[in-house]
Amino acid sequence: MSTTATHAPAHDDHHNAPTGIVRWLTTTNHKDIGTMYLLFALLMFFVGGAMALIIRLELFQPGLQYVQPEFFNQMTTMHALIMIFGAVMPAFVGLANWMIPLQIGAPDMALPRMNNFSFWILPFAFTLLLSTLFMPGGAPASGWTLYPPLVQQTGDALPFVILAIHLMGISSIMGAINVVVTIMNMRAPGMTLLKMPLFTWTWLITAYLLIAVMPVLAGAVTMLLTDQFFGTTFFHAAGGGDPVMYQHIFWFFGHPEVYIMILPAFGIISEIIPTFARKPLFGYDAMVYATASIAFLSFIVWAHHMFTVGMPLAGQLFFMFATMLIAVPTGVKVFNWTATMWRGAMSFETPMLFAIAFLFLFTIGGFSGLMLSIVPADYQYHDSYFVVAHFHYVLVPGAVFAIMAGVYYWLPKWTGHMYDETLGKIHFWLSVIGVNVTFFPQHFLGLAGMPRRIPDYATQFANFNMMSSIGAFIFGLSQLMFVYIIFKAIRGGAKATAEVWDSPKGLEWTVPSPAPHHTFDEAPQVK
Amino acid sequence: MPRSLFRRGPGAALATLATLLAPGAALANDWQLNMPVGITDISADVYRLHMTILWICVIIGVIVFSAMIYSIFRHRKSLGVEPAKFSHSTKVEIVWTVIPVFILIGMAIPATETLVRMEDTSGSDLTIKVTGYQWLWEYEYLDEDVRFFSRLHPDSDRARQLGSGIDPFSVENYLLEVDNRMVVPVDAKVRLLLTAGDVIHAWWVPDFAVKKDAIPGFINEVWFQANETGVFRGQCAELCGRDHGFMPIVVEVKSQEDYQAWLAMQRGELGDRPVASTHR
Numbered sequence: 119m120s121t122t123a124t125h126a127p128a129h130d131d132h133h134n135a136p137t138g139i140v141r142w143l144t145t146t147n148h149k150d151i152g153t154m155y156l157l158f159a160l161l162m163f164f165v166g167g168a169m170a171l172i173i174r175l176e177l178f179q180p181g182l183q184y185v186q187p188e189f190f191n192q193m194t195t196m197h198a199l200i201m202i203f204g205a206v207m208p209a210f211v212g213l214a215n216w217m218i219p220l221q222i223g224a225p226d227m228a229l230p231r232m233n234n235f236s237f238w239i240l241p242f243a244f245t246l247l248l249s250t251l252f253m254p255g256g257a258p259a260s261g262w263t264l265y266p267p268l269v270q271q272t273g274d275a276l277p278f279v280i281l282a283i284h285l286m287g288i289s290s291i292m293g294a295i296n297v298v299v300t301i302m303n304m305r306a307p308g309m310t311l312l313k314m315p316l317f318t319w320t321w322l323i324t325a326y327l328l329i330a331v332m333p334v335l336a337g338a339v340t341m342l343l344t345d346q347f348f349g350t351t352f353f354h355a356a357g358g359g360d361p362v363m364y365q366h367i368f369w370f371f372g373h374p375e376v377y378i379m380i381l382p383a384f385g386i387i388s389e390i391i392p393t394f395a396r397k398p399l400f401g402y403d404a405m406v407y408a409t410a411s412i413a414f415l416s417f418i419v420w421a422h423h424m425f426t427v428g429m430p431l432a433g434q435l436f437f438m439f440a441t442m443l444i445a446v447p448t449g450v451k452v453f454n455w456t457a458t459m460w461r462g463a464m465s466f467e468t469p470m471l472f473a474i475a476f477l478f479l480f481t482i483g484g485f486s487g488l489m490l491s492i493v494p495a496d497y498q499y500h501d502s503y504f505v506v507a508h509f510h511y512v513l514v515p516g517a518v519f520a521i522m523a524g525v526y527y528w529l530p531k532w533t534g535h536m537y538d539e540t541l542g543k544i545h546f547w548l549s550v551i552g553v554n555v556t557f558f559p560q561h562f563l564g565l566a567g568m569p570r571r572i573p574d575y576a577t578q579f580a581n582f583n584m585m586s587s588i589g590a591f592i593f594g595l596s597q598l599m600f601v602y603i604i605f606k607a608i609r610g611g612a613k614a615t616a617e618v619w620d621s622p623k624g625l626e627w628t629v630p631s632p633a634p635h636h637t638f639d640e641a642p643q644v645k
Numbered sequence: 646m647p648r649s650l651f652r653r654g655p656g657a658a659l660a661t662l663a664t665l666l667a668p669g670a671a672l673a674n675d676w677q678l679n680m681p682v683g684i685t686d687i688s689a690d691v692y693r694l695h696m697t698i699l700w701i702c703v704i705i706g707v708i709v710f711s712a713m714i715y716s717i718f719r720h721r722k723s724l725g726v727e728p729a730k731f732s733h734s735t736k737v738e739i740v741w742t743v744i745p746v747f748i749l750i751g752m753a754i755p756a757t758e759t760l761v762r763m764e765d766t767s768g769s770d771l772t773i774k775v776t777g778y779q780w781l782w783e784y785e786y787l788d789e790d791v792r793f794f795s796r797l798h799p800d801s802d803r804a805r806q807l808g809s810g811i812d813p814f815s816v817e818n819y820l821l822e823v824d825n826r827m828v829v830p831v832d833a834k835v836r837l838l839l840t841a842g843d844v845i846h847a848w849w850v851p852d853f854a855v856k857k858d859a860i861p862g863f864i865n866e867v868w869f870q871a872n873e874t875g876v877f878r879g880q881c882a883e884l885c886g887r888d889h890g891f892m893p894i895v896v897e898v899k900s901q902e903d904y905q906a907w908l909a910m911q912r913g914e915l916g917d918r919p920v921a922s923t924h925r
Contacts, residue, residue, distance in 0.1 A: 187888060
């Protein structure tokens with residue numbers, strides 16, 4: 119309530135708490151660490167975005183105008199690695215840090231020192247990764263999947279990239295363990311598992327996925343390392359190895375990784391739609407079971423990324439059927455969100471706008487995903503721009519829009535100020551137009567035969583590429599507004615109440631805005 | 646300057662619109678939206694499969710999006726509506742779990758049929774071993790004593806250099822032309838054995854609905870049977886390093902007689918020297 123909203127955050131700080139940079143280096147507070155994760159993700163979003171703009175600039179018209187092909191390949195590789203491991207995943211971990219303790223009524227994360235450590239690994243990992251741009255031979259240029267034997271042609275950068283991936287993996291695993299331990303042990307009395315908010319639920323499942331698959335990635339890249347420097351031949355055909363085995367191991371990590379980047383987004387959307395529809399989430403139990411089913415299926419579909427490698431017929435059929443099945447729980451989620459909106463009393467503040475755009479555009483990405491599961495058609499789609507359009511639809515208006523929706527939704531709780539609603543709406547409309555102008559024409563390019571990861575293309579692809587590049591610059595530049603809106607809200611603005619929105623559900627809305635440095639020192643009772 | 650978007654008049658734009666409304670117009674055009682129907686039975690099947698699933702998705706999309714849009718316009722607070730209280734219904738959950746399962750089964754059956762036929766490489770009329778290298782293809786006609794390399798056409802190669810000053814629109818079939826084309830006879834089942842000499846490549850010709858990885862140390866099989874003569878173009882589809890975008894595939898489908906004449910010429914029987922056979 120507003121009486122507690124004036125409660126000064128500094129008041130309940132520890133005595134002699136360090137200030138300045140030392141505070142941030144040594145903090146074990148889940149809110150501080152969440153903030154650092156989110157700011158780091160925002161920074162990486164712009165670094166990866168700048169690389170995307172270099173790619174789209176070169177692809178604005180046929181012919182090579184700005185960069186050499188080798189550098190172009192470095193950009194596609196680094197763009198993906200930075201966006202996946204530096205922007206999307208840390209943003210979700212930041213939201214988890216901030217919101218999970220607030221949602222389950224816990225005073226902090228269960229393992230606060232490990233929490234600090236898992237964040238502070240990241241700046242080193244990404245410094246290492248970005249430094250490869252300046253090494254002899256340049257940054258890795260083999261695509262983020264690092265397929266051998268091509269990746270073995272990387273210059274001096276290879277061991278640095280592998281070490282950077284190990285560091286990111288360690289950070290993710292520690293973050294995931296923290297989430298699991300916190301949720302399992304620190305829920306407020308009365309909060310049974312099936313009373314948890316969906317964001318917490320989806321993160322619990324995501325955390326298990328992370329713990330299961332990050333070591334697999336670590337194993338795969340370590341084998342690359344020993345192949346390169348210690349004379350092993352895991353993936354060298356000439357030494358009795360198998361380059362395709364790398365792809366199986368990589369995608370055993372890589373497919374669950376896809377869901378690691380979308381399940382927390384499902385959680386955020388499941389929080390926002392009920393709030394702005396003023397109606398409880400439809401089919402809560404079904405949503406939880408659907409999330410768990412998706413997580414389970416994610417482990418048995420990996421080879422749909424590699425239908426063209428020449429698998430036996432039976433193998434292809436198994437992976438086709440298993441992949442098609444994912445449409446069922448995903449459909450259940452979309453139907454439940456629609457049913458939540460149905461006969462609600464909706465209002466359309468910025469978080470809701472992003473959530474609705476997520477609903478439409480993620481569904482489009484889901485449709486193209488279903489098309490890709492059909493093996494004979496996949497032979498045509500595979501490694502074409504159709505795939506590029508598909509995964510950007512699920513990752514940009516999917517994961518990234520959900521993160522933005524979450525940031526707008528919880529920003530008043532974090533800062534104590536309302537963000538600028540008008541600017542938020544302009545940011546939304548520019549983003550949604552930019553995203554569609556960028557990625558929708560890429561479906562056509564792929565179907566017409568344009569392969570992905572090429573720096574130059576035949577002239578019949580010129581029109582849609584130009585369109586796509588224009589969209590990319592609209593989208594990229596409009597994100598500067600996002601930064602402005604966030605920092606404006608941090609510095610000031612209309613005071614937010616504890617509830618912020620119109621009677622939202624959840625424990626996070628029972629603490630004042632901004633949330634004091636320490637919350638739930640005494641556990642709340644959940645009915 | 647960007648050309649093709651602006652250099653045509655409105656009349657030409659209307660003509661383009663007409664062609665692109667005919668789905669799958671096989672010839673390359675500047676606004677091609679859809680997958681080519683191609684020139685093999687399999688590619689036509691793949692196209693049909695693609696269109697079937699696309700339309701199923703479109704229908705589901707129209708239904709779901711209509712519900713969302715209706716809800717967005719009618720169930721809004723600004724209209725003074727009271728939110729309903731319902732929050733679950735096991736019956737509906739079962740309905741929208743079971744119906745998609747049946748739709749999926751309906752999709753899986755034709756997909757499986759097509760896939761089974763695509764994988765049947767038996768009874769081929771000729772076999773060509775295709776080897777991918779950084780950044781060219783080698784074609785070896787087994788039992789025919791014909792082998793040659795095929796790389797990006799010099800005109801494209803000159804134009805594609807950074808700062809070449811050559812307008813790609815002035816080069817015919819920019820990036821989609823080679824020095825030596827692969828030649829196959831029409832109406833014959835052609836089996837390809839794919840492998841690679843260095844890194845992984847992928848051999849893709851959309852008009853045949855053939856895409857398969859060429860992997861060092863492995864031999865992959867694919868087949869196609871062209872129903873028409875003509876020239877069909879594709880590209881390497883697996884990132885293979887610096888010049889991945891510059892190793893096109895061009896297949897010329899000839900009549901049986903023309904193919905035999907071409908083979909003879911390649912063997913040097915007609916006095917001509919076979920095409921270059923030195924590697925790089």
